[in-house]
Amino acid sequence: MPRPPKWRRVGFVPEITYFKPAGVPLHSLEEIRLPIEEAEAIRLKDMEGLEQEECAQRMQISRPTFHRVLGSARKKLADALLNGKAIRIEGGNFEMAMRRFRCRSDGHEWDVPFETMVVEPPTTCPTCNSPNIQPAPGFGFGMRGRGRQPGGRGRWGMQR
Numbered sequence: 175m176p177r178p179p180k181w182r183r184v185g186f187v188p189e190i191t192y193f194k195p196a197g198v199p200l201h202s203l204e205e206i207r208l209p210i211e212e213a214e215a216i217r218l219k220d221m222e223g224l225e226q227e228e229c230a231q232r233m234q235i236s237r238p239t240f241h242r243v244l245g246s247a248r249k250k251l252a253d254a255l256l257n258g259k260a261i262r263i264e265g266g267n268f269e270m271a272m273r274r275f276r277c278r279s280d281g282h283e284w285d286v287p288f289e290t291m292v293v294e295p296p297t298t299c300p301t302c303n304s305p306n307i308q309p310a311p312g313f314g315f316g317m318r319g320r321g322r323q324p325g326g327r328g329r330w331g332m333q334r
Contacts, residue, residue, distance in 0.1 A: 181268055182268050183270075184211060185232065186214065191262065192260065193261045200260070207264065207265070208263045210265065213263050215240060215243045215244040218232060218233070226244070272287055274286075276308055277301070277302060277304055278308060280299065282299055282301045283310055
């Protein structure tokens with residue numbers, strides 16, 4: 175049985191997650207699924223222009239693993255662009271580098287690094303000490319596997 179994949183650290187999840195060729199009806203398109211960690215590899219290497227070693231460190235994976243993730247992403251993007259396929263960015267094995275929280279009492283928002291979340295998640299707002307806090311919507315940990323899976327999540331959206 176193969177070893178389960180490690181979670182990859184990502185610093186950005188795009189707001190726009192679906193692209194399709196102009197003028198082609200959606201129902202007649204093939205779709206390519208690009209996991210969030212592959213989109214992050216493209217962002218770090220091709221948009222930010224970082225060396226593979228630094229990209230791998232940011233994602234907390236080995237350089238050979240980063241090379242495989244980047245190669246897979248580039249192959250999928252080339253296939254979609256050259257063969258007129260839609261691209262859906264979703265799912266994968268990832269965790270956010272930061273987690274944003276919001277106080278329901280005073281509206282204050284703050285970021286908590288993932289390392290802190292694992293050891294001791296926040297229980298009160300740092301400005302008003304209210305225990306009435308929640309993870310901010312749309313900013314958190316990724317989904318394992320092939321997209322969203324119901325249940326199996328702990329108090330702060332972390333996999334159990």
